[in-house]
Amino acid sequence: MKSKLLLVTATLTALMATSFQAQAEDPIQVGISGEPYPPFTYKASSGEWTGFEVDLAFAICEQMGRTCEISPTGWSGIIPSLNDGRIDLIMNSMSITEQRQEVIDFSIPYYFTPGAYVAAADRDLDIPDGLDGLVLGVQAATTNASYARRALRDSGVNIRIYDQAEQVNADLLSGRLDVILADQIAMAQFIEREEASAFEIKDTAPRHEAYGEGIGIGLRQDDDALERDLNAAVRTVIDNGTCGRLSEEYLGTDVCVYE
Incomplete structure (x- = not known):
């Protein structure tokens, strides 16, 4: 046993x-x-x-x-x-x-990496004061979306939320957006594309609690x-x-x- x-x-x-x-x-x-x-x-x-x-x-x-x-x-x-x-x-x-x-x-x-504002190169853009009346695109569930809602709500900008980053980019290229706010590194790559040659990084977002650590x-x-x-x-x-x-x-x- x-x-x-x-x-x-x-x-x-x-x-x-x-x-x-x-x-x-x-x-x-x-x-x-x-x-x-x-x-x-x-x-x-x-x-x-x-x-x-x-x-x-x-x-x-x-x-x-x-x-x-x-x-x-x-x-x-x-x-x-x-x-x-x-x-x-x-x-x-x-x-x-x-x-x-x-x-x-x-x-x-x-x-x-900070968030970056991208708009047409020939657009004079003062951020945040010059955003009044413009349409800004950001990807949902990102720190850039959180920052835009918390820090830009008094700027007069119209914030449009998208599910995917490429949807934001496409609407900027097509003229449905005036400016976008997205990751600076991704945007540096984006404006190197042939179809985005008429766009540039205008400014970067300051350090803010929305961006975390x-x-x-x-x-x-x-x-x-x-x-x-x-x-x-x-x-x-x-x-x-x-x-x-x-x-x-x-x-x-x-x-x-x-x-």
């Missing part, structure tokens, strides 16, 4: 060890917006996702000794997808703000071990130059910082 008990115990122990090992080896699902956000996240001609944050995500996972998979989802539902367990991380230029920290945790920042990796509030590993990996890829190299490659400048 004793030997049978020992055999059952050993079998259960082995099964539990196998289960824990399999769980530890499960790929980390890195959530990005299903709407392309070049040069941070976009699809290459091969159909594979690429960009600064995609490559950086793989580098961070490599530092943690983990395998990662890119898991696109709608931007407006990306935090619920994280908390429901459909993804494990959010790595999509998400600013660390007090409002978001009420429902998710963040790694230390890995870059910071920089860009971090979102994760569930109870994933303490993963958060420790993430923070160590973020510091490593910045200190060893990996983040800077990828930033120069995709963005043309080094935006990497964790303090």
Whole structure:
């Protein structure tokens, strides 16, 4: 009887060890917006996702000794997808703000960039006083949208909210918007496009609480071990130059910082 008990115990122990090992080896699902956000996240001609944050995500996972998979989802539902367990991380230029920290945790920042106003190059634009009566476009559920609602409400500007960043860009190009407010790095890339050659960055938004503490990796509030590993990996890829190299490659400048 004793030997049978020992055999059952050993079998259960082995099964539990196998289960824990399999769980530890499960790929980390890195959530990005299903709407392309070049040069941070976009699809290459091969159909594979690429960009600064995609490559950086793989580098961070490599530092943690983990395998990662890119898991696109709608931007407006990306935090619920994280908390429901459909993804494990959010790595999509998400600013660390007090409002978001009420429902998710963040790694230390890995870059910071302000919002930028873009309008036609031949338009004289004094910001914020010159926005009165103009139509300004921003993407929903972004820090730029939060800033516009909180800081520009007395400027007389008409704020138009869009689901996707490319919808904002398209309406600026077509003349349905007078000005847009979006991430400075993304806008620097946008105005380099041939179809946007008649537009320029007019100004950048000042530091404001709506912009939070920089860009971090979102994760569930109870994933303490993963958060420790993430923070160590973020510091490593910045200190060893990996983040800077990828930033120069995709963005043309080094935006990497964790303090």
